[in-house]
Amino acid sequence: MSTEALLSVSNLTASVDEKTILHGVDLSVRAGETHVLMGPNGAGKSTMGHVIMGDPVYTVNEGTIAFDGADITELSCDKRSRAGLFLSFQAPVEIPGVPLSSFLRASIAGRPGLEMRGKEFRRRVKELAAQLDMDTAYLNRELGVGFSGGEKKKVEMLQLLLLQPKLAILDETDSGLDVDALSVVSRGMDAYRASCDGSLIIITHNTRILEHLSVDRVHVMVGGRIVREDDASLIPWIDEHGFESFEREAADAAEAR
Amino acid sequence: MDALTIRNASAMPAPTWGWLRMNDTKIEIPVELAREGSVTVEAGEDLTENHASFEGALTELQERLDAARGDAEDTRACVRAAMRETESLDDLDTPALSTYQRRATLEEIAGDVAAAFETGVHIDVRSYLNFLAGNTVVLATEQGEDAAATVRVSGVSGSAAGASVDVVAAPDSSIDLTISLDGNAAGSDVAGLIGSELRVFAGARSHVDVTVYMTADAAFTAIDDAGYVLDEGARVNVRHIVLGGGRTYTGLASDLRGDTARMDIDTRYLASGAEQRDFNYIIRHRGRKTISNMDANGVLTGTSKKVLRGTIDLVHGCKGSEGSERETVLLANQGVDNKTVPTILCDEDDVAGNHGATIGHVRPEQLFYLGCRGLSQEAAEALFVSAKLEDAALSAPDKDIRANVVRLGSALVDDFADFEEEIA
């Protein structure tokens, strides 16, 4: 295990309802790097993000997840968040009765360096909203309730900028389909990289989101396994050829097992 | 003087097993309360000087209903059953009715709007609150008029204060009524009582919005008793925000008498400490294609208790009607007691009724989402409590009511002052 890695996933096997989704996955991300996790639908990419974040739906059967020098495999998700990990959701869940502003305040409460007094908090949040071109009226609305796809995305990016995590995993599997969402995410990523030089893992099967982004490593996942790792040059290749060759190889490998 | 006790209050129309202790409640009016405290009505003169009356509106509606009534003989099984003197098994095609089913059938065939009028809590509560109020304020709109009014009841320890209001919305008019039931104990634990009695006639195609904020301190008993009658195409939106009060009773009965009338109720409540919340909603669909929605969302903390009775009654003849009710309750503490009875009564086939309840902890997907943002389960539950107050403050109709919410919030949540500073 590399000591300088910020995130180090080794031999991770995870399952849900006794069905194994991830098979001995390794992944290492150093501070400041931008990684891309690609693969066809159902490859286990989103699961990967959720397992790194500690979603209790999944059971880790084997392997470890180390973050910022500590083993976090057994930590609950709130502790991982406070350790500096962030996972964006395809869409935030709806929580009726909880205004967005109340939720945001609770999410920074007790975080050293982030906690703010009332006025300061409002000012900061409004500033970020302006940066994302988000109507501040949403701050008083119930979290997620009646938000459009673009607005939900803005809420996720707002949190990314507010919490300034050391590593953000952006699950953008569906974003490629929506031009507005795509531009929100791009703006969010730029601002995040500019403000705190954090690390990124972008989960996607669509390369458009990666334009104008300096990518360090690309990982291709098929059938719950990382089947290929390379530098950014792999992106245009995938753009052209898709995932078929990886899927074929994976099928052959499965037969050989 | 002994305490005045009103039994069988907020009773659900069709009772269930007595041992559950959900059928109704007992309201104890604290002893020796002075009849004082302030009740103010803020409304334009045009609203209070109109000569329409609630009774007059019912009479006029009754005349129209009677004129439209057919005189065909009603031979339905329930009618035969309700009308017979004694029960006998000679006629095996006539069912035995429960006490409630018999009363409902007789009421349905009588078709008498005034006789069927009810409020959600109790007729004795109506008398008591009318006595406290001294006189009933009538807020009546002119046809096509848009109006607004605010009623504030501010209780003080050791006293009882009540408001009595009739709303008569003329056809095609709209009225937005806010009722604030507040009691500031100012640190005292001497009992007090506040309440409001409301009768609403929503005329044809009128829009009536009613918002009630209950923000009393724990020493207070608070009663919100209301009855609605909706004429054709009327739309009524009710918001009940119940945040404080040691014993609170919210009762609403609604008669959707006119075709296509619609009633939406949004209830948000919080109970903390040893507080008790009691809700009784009765929605009777009588007109065709009427719609009702009841939505309740609450949080219970401390050792608080809550009962919510919600009854959708799809009365024979209300063809094409839809009623639905939904409740979500978060139990944030071991030691709370949550009772829910979501009832649907149905005597018509071309209708849709549905209800749902979700009771317990924060849903797993919500908990994971909040966890990903650094909130532990305890922090998530605390968020639901403070959010209930913050949401109420953010959507308060005016600054006085917002101040009441903030007063209550500061007493319940540690750093609520921070929020106060933020929204100031």
Added chain:
Amino acid sequence: MAKQRTEVADIDRSLYDFRYGEEGFERLDAGLTPEIVTEISQRKDEPEWMLEFRLKSLEIYNRMPNPTWGPSIAGLDMDHIVTYVKPNTDQKADWDSVPDDIKNTFERLGIPEAERSYLAGVGAQYDSELVYHNMQDTASKMGIVYSGIEEALHEPKWEAIIREKFMTLIPPTDHKFAALHGAVWSGGSFVYVPKGVKLDFPLQSYFRLNAAGAGQFEHTLIIVEDDADLHFIEGCSAPKYNVANLHAGAVELFVGKRAHLRYSTIENWSKNMYNLNTKRARCDEEGEIEWISGSFGSHVGYLYPMSVLAGRRSKSSFTGITFAGAGQNLDTGCKVVLGAPETTATVETKGISKGGGIQTFRSSIVATPAAEGSAATVSCQSLMLDDESRSDTIPSMDIRAKNVDIGHEATIGRIGDDKIFYLMSRGISEEEARTMIVNGFANPVSKELPLEYAVEMNNLIKLEMEGAIG
């Protein structure tokens, strides 16, 4: 033009509606007195404690009020109900020894046939007494006891167990008709499944009330020991009279640790019956009770099987259907007490009302403070087949534990015209289309029944649906 409405002629229930005389039967006087109760006890040559229990129950009965929340029972005049009718035979272990009338009754109901083909044992009660009881050798070799409860009471080993359990789940103070049952109970089955024993074939009890103006008060006591497994089926029917008959049985089920009991009932009493039956199960740690319940008959029905989940991780499921036709007021549902950590309960019910019938679903889910980590879901659907019938849904929940998950869903409505139209456009008659849809609606219940009973249930639905189109 107004749509033609349901017009229900008296349904042909000849399958169930036949009766025989009572020559040679012994009837006690109608009404309820300590003398009658004492006589019942003496005829049965019971232990002294049981007589005392009966007399105490009678006292409780006399001072308890009638229920005020449910269907009227004013038509039930207790002074005219005969609480004890003994058929002209003792209990037999082979059908040939059973008198012809009674044997023919059960033949027509298909009981001996069922016994031959797929049951591990059968008990048949006629009026107040069991007339037949038999179990296959394989089951008795496994150590399973299935006998008349009165018979078991005469064996010291079982008497001690019965005394310890009898009417502890359903105490006479529970409600007026539980008290009545305690006073005049007669007949019923006793089942004991030893530890670890799993019976592959069901046992069945069938209750037939032939006598007019009589009551049937059988007591069923089942003990399924730790790790054991049993499926018990109960059937009931009666011919129709124009006087009130009363059924106030009691079923007490004790489910041991990790044990499993499925209790299936198809109730098809005649439409002059007041069915005020009480059923209750208690589950120990990881024990599981499954209720399958079909209610078709009776003039008035009060039936709410109750599960008391007393042991950690114990489970209850209830699947029920109630069909109320003309003249019926059936108030049915279930009760669950989540009384230990991590217990789970599911309730799925279907209600149908037609021809002026009234169907009420009533339930209670109570989670005590001990129920941390428990979950319950209730789902209830009601179908209105015309606008003269009635369907009420009155569920209640009392939740006092943290970290629980309680969900409730209910819907009410009628068969969509689009569905009828679709089927009719494929050449199916309206009556047939409605029957198909109603059968589909009932499917979640019928699929839980052994095939033969599912067929019986579908036939009952078909009978009820006949003549449904004007």
